[in-house]
Amino acid sequence: MKILSSSLRFVLATAGIVLASGGLSLVQAQGPGSGGPTPTPTAVPIDGGASLLLAAGVGFGLKKLRDHRKR
Template sequence: MRISFLLLPLLLVSTALLAQGPGPGGPTPNSPTAVPIDGGASLLLAAGAAYGLRRLRQHRARK
């Protein structure tokens, strides 16, 4: 019985808690807020590979 009193307000309010309203969402391609993700992701990938290579060389040098 107590659980139903707790769940009822959550179920009624959950429909108003949508993260994004209706529509296409996101910036248009030519807007100043459009950020290219590829450049940053490739830099992070290259930095991770360089770090992994460095750690591998350090590990082999200790043996």
């Protein structure tokens, strides 16, 4: 039983290596192209999400503090 397991493992590993090496030969990089327009940097509003996470953290901390003081 142990011999079957190790031989099956060897076959699967060999098949994986063969498939991976075959797949890598098909991969090619894309050419430089025309370049296109340069993107303008945009501001990302993180204030709403950050303030909600901060409020949730404060609330969770207060709950833990109250639970600890009740013991």
